[in-house]
Amino acid sequence: MTKIALVLRHVHFEDLGTFADPIREAGYEIRYSNVGDLGFPVGDPLEPDLLVILGGPIGVYEDAAYPFLAAERAFIERRLATRRPTLGVCLGAQLVAAASGATVFPSGVKEIGFKPVTLTPAGSDGPLRHLRNIPVLHWHGDTYSLPAAAINLASSDLIEQQAFAIGSNILGLQFHPEADCGDAFERWLVGHAVELAEARIDLPALRRDAKEHGSALQRSSRLMIGEWLTRLENP
Numbered sequence: 415m416t417k418i419a420l421v422l423r424h425v426h427f428e429d430l431g432t433f434a435d436p437i438r439e440a441g442y443e444i445r446y447s448n449v450g451d452l453g454f455p456v457g458d459p460l461e462p463d464l465l466v467i468l469g470g471p472i473g474v475y476e477d478a479a480y481p482f483l484a485a486e487r488a489f490i491e492r493r494l495a496t497r498r499p500t501l502g503v504c505l506g507a508q509l510v511a512a513a514s515g516a517t518v519f520p521s522g523v524k525e526i527g528f529k530p531v532t533l534t535p536a537g538s539d540g541p542l543r544h545l546r547n548i549p550v551l552h553w554h555g556d557t558y559s560l561p562a563a564a565i566n567l568a569s570s571d572l573i574e575q576q577a578f579a580i581g582s583n584i585l586g587l588q589f590h591p592e593a594d595c596g597d598a599f600e601r602w603l604v605g606h607a608v609e610l611a612e613a614r615i616d617l618p619a620l621r622r623d624a625k626e627h628g629s630a631l632q633r634s635s636r637l638m639i640g641e642w643l644t645r646l647e648n649p
Contacts, residue, residue, distance in 0.1 A: 417443070418464070419444050424469065428504075432631075437643070440640065462498075464501070466503070470505045474509055499649075501585050523572050528624070530546070531576045561580065563580050583646055
């Protein structure tokens with residue numbers, strides 16, 4: 415039987431990117447659910463074989479402005495209670511952290527651009543080792559406290575918490591290894607135009623970095639997510 419990967423998407427240009435092919439190659443049919451659409455959440459959070467929660471330009475704590483966040487956290491929390499395979503990226507990682515009892519809060523800095531993360535010993539022993547010394551895309555202004563059951567996998571010079579794992583089945587990535595840094599990268603620049611302007615980001619430099627590092631990041635991220643999928647355990 416075909417396995418189902420349910421992907422919670424907050425903005426259309428932040429999709430699975432380079433993760434899509436490895437997930438399909440692992441035998442999953444990808445189904446997107448657009449968070450915020452009328453009727454979300456849809457279905458049983460325990461039903462998909464894999465749940466992926468993607469990024470977006472909002473804060474986990476902004477329930478008053480975005481009421482769907484409470485329902486989304488509850489959806490994720492129900493799934494995490496069973497330790498079913500779950501992957502969170504950026505906002506998705508923060509939602510997984512919050513649903514695991516951690517606190518998400520503004521970091522006080524905008525970390526936007528390409529640079530490597532520093533792997534912890536646990537990170538070096540797992541799938542993230544494929545990203546060692548690879549400049550990855552950072553795009554966030556929030557961070558999180560480490561969930562009680564989690565292990566920190568990576569940090570940067572600005573943000574201590576960059577990735578965490580809860581067992582073999584739950585992975586949170588604060589950065590964006592999935593970002594397609596080819597032609598699709600322009601969608602990110604347009605979609606986040608206001609944030610980039612406020613943060614005074616040098617757009618030509620960011621484009622150059624995406625072009626310079628995109629191929630290596632794609633190869634490494636495919637290996638990383640592919641290995642993580644092979645390590646998943648029956649909940």
